[in-house]
Amino acid sequence: MAVVEQETKENVTKKSTWLRFLYIIVFAILFYIALLAIFVVVTIQFITKLFTGDVHQRLQEFGDSAAEYVAQLIRYLTFHSDDLPYPFGDWPKGKAPRRKKARKKKATSEPEEPKEEAAPSAASATPASGAGGTDTPASSGGAASS
Secondary structure, rough: OOHHHHHHHHHOOOHHHHHHHHHHHHHHHHHHHHHHHHHHHHHHHHHHHHHHOOOOOHHHHHHHHHHHHHHHHHHOOOOOOOOOOOOOOOOOOOOOOOOOOOOOOOOOOOHHHHHHHHHHHHHHHHHHHOOOOOOOOOHHOOOOOO
């Protein structure tokens, strides 16, 4: 028991443990500030998309770097990493994703005609295949094989 008590006393009195605790407090506060900043970016991006039909590329890049920063904070706070995030480390670089242009569907006056044509041809193929289960027994020609 004396060995365990001695190790515990050493761990409690370690300067690095208490320094980590102070960093945890600072980074926990920065975590909530970063979440607030991300919420502001999301709101602005939505309003921009709503009125212009497009998003702001710089805000997209900032959103990406803020997301990476939050990931760094979480890694440090959960003891997954000992690397100090910003402001003690570098701010992560953000990049805008490659954008794919959305295709607009062409408006046609008869969009369902091909579907209607496909349905009868599929139904007519079933009796010709010789498979059972047809609704009309007369369509099989009354030829029942034993």
